[in-house]
Amino acid sequence: MTDTTSSDGHRRRGRGGDGEQLTVPPADFSSYYGRPVLKPPVWKHDIAGYLFTGGLAAGGALIGAGAQVTGRPELRTVGRWTALGGVTASTYLLVHDLGRPDRFHHMLRVAKLTSPMSVGTWILAAFGPLAGVAAVAELAPLLPQHGVLGLARRLAPPVGHAAGLAAAAVAPALATYTGVLLADTAVPSWHDAYPSLPFVFAGSALAAASGVGLIAAPATQTAPLRRLALAGATVEMVGGRRLERLGLTGEPYARGRSGRMITAGRVLLTVGTAAALVSRCSRLLAAIAGAALVASSVATRFGVFEAGRVSARDPKYTVVPQRERLDEKNGPAIRP
């Protein structure tokens, strides 16, 4: 094994893109005692959870605004509370994952376009308060009719409407920047998937938030959610169809624990969407469909997260593609 053109004289690795070859036979490669070249991500499951809650918040805000504009008050309330709940959980998870949680505000020292985490911090900083105002405005009917609080009661709806629309304007950025957050790393399976991840996450966010809406909103108002779940599923499936076909670095999306989570996500997404479409007359079926959609989003996020960790831990995913690239450029390696 003096170079990566293996001993039987021809290249053993199939190239990505042909769609047929999902499993790639192991290529010969050198490593330092099998040790990883990269440092696997130190992010805990907090970050996988955040991928889910952040997407849920974004989807909730969009649903809230859509319901607000089309006059579906109960659905609007559900959307807004989903957004606030999601963004609150997100903030907690993000701060909790830090090595120094007491220094979370150091993120606010700078704004850097080259750091998706910095961009994301500012997106969250904009989204959080807007989602909060929109949700709290829903409490207006609880206030007394008269006095100062009566004034607040009358002011709350328009303020909430403005905040709700503004939150919805930021929401798509919140749901999709996380794709860049993962891709802008040296982690092979995340980086190579950069064209797909934002679409997978956008679709998954819509599916999850539609799921919550199907569970919590009255059936008379959920017609748009059925269409939205279908749209989200389509975006996720079409955007994600290339994940396993990336060649060697697509392997973790198809195999092992991470592969099983991705598959589970897709099955749940298909089942949930199908159930949602026929759930108009059954409250129970709608709730089941909603639960499947939410679960699908969780599975997909954890699956993508895990796939990246797997690809960083095995030197194969780092060395083989780089060696192939190098050999294409310079001809096969010279070994003494």
Added chain:
Amino acid sequence: MPHANALYGPLDPAPDAGYVDAPPRMGFFTDTSVCIGCKACEVACKEWNLVPESGLDLLGMSYDNTGALTANSWRHVAFVEQPRSTGQEIPAFEGQPDGPSVSPATAAVGARTSSDTGTDPGLPPGSPAAATRMSAGPEFLGMPGAQPPGRGSGAQGRTDFRWLMMSDVCKHCTHAACLDVCPTGSLFRTEFGTVVVQEDICNGCGYCISACPYGVIDQRKGDGRAWKCTLCYDRLGAGMTPACAQACPTESIQYGPLEELRERAAARVETLHERGVPEARLYGEDPNDGVGGDAAFFLLLDEPEVYGLPPDPIVTTRDLPAMWKRAGLAAMTMAAVTVVAFLGRRP
């Protein structure tokens, strides 16, 4: 106006970071052909920089028990035994029967070991499959025998072999992914063109750790922050040589202005080629490579991956504009399908 090569391609990083009249870019040239694996660099670095102890376990894979660069080991001496000659014209055991000194099974066990370095992810176990795959071929890499070749096994069993040793360190990349992605501005570019973590700023988000294409930077447990080589920023400021280069007894680690080091390295490769060591090659010296060249570069005697280095790293931020474009497209799709879903007719 950012430089056209701000994310990728040749660049002088200190002026690009805004320094006026920056001193020349400084770096390390690590010539592994004269490294004797004494680990004086590891020790000197720990002493000067007050780096905590990083575990005293034996890893059982070679004479390298540090294992990797971590937050608690800013220099790491890699050690590799290979059953072939050191590059002399006449190999020491030419004509003698030879073969691998240790079985693939041993290599697989070695890959699974770990040591508590006090850092995260520190020194995670490797892939036994990868270790076995290598040792099964003629290019065996594994735990060296405890005795000189032939003493235990008799002449029939002895092998021709060489030892590769390399002192690894942060590369202080021209395009440093760690610095690009740091959301707090803790990682910064010094006037010498090096890359340094500010320990009073870092909040331990861990982004730099996933971004580094060389697996250098790491998080210290308990402390929570990211740590790595500073190229002895404090010593540089005082006009002194970094501790590791100062301590290296064979001048395997050379410190100086990068331009000068590059010339010296090219001359050294030429000399080695003349002396019959055709496998000598430079790693990380090319300003046109995927990270715009490293300020800490190496002379190697085998492929980079044999030493645990990525063969052709590319800074992840090269593709960042394309990534933001995809995210923008996905965001617009998301907004559009929501509008369509709500515009549909009422049931």
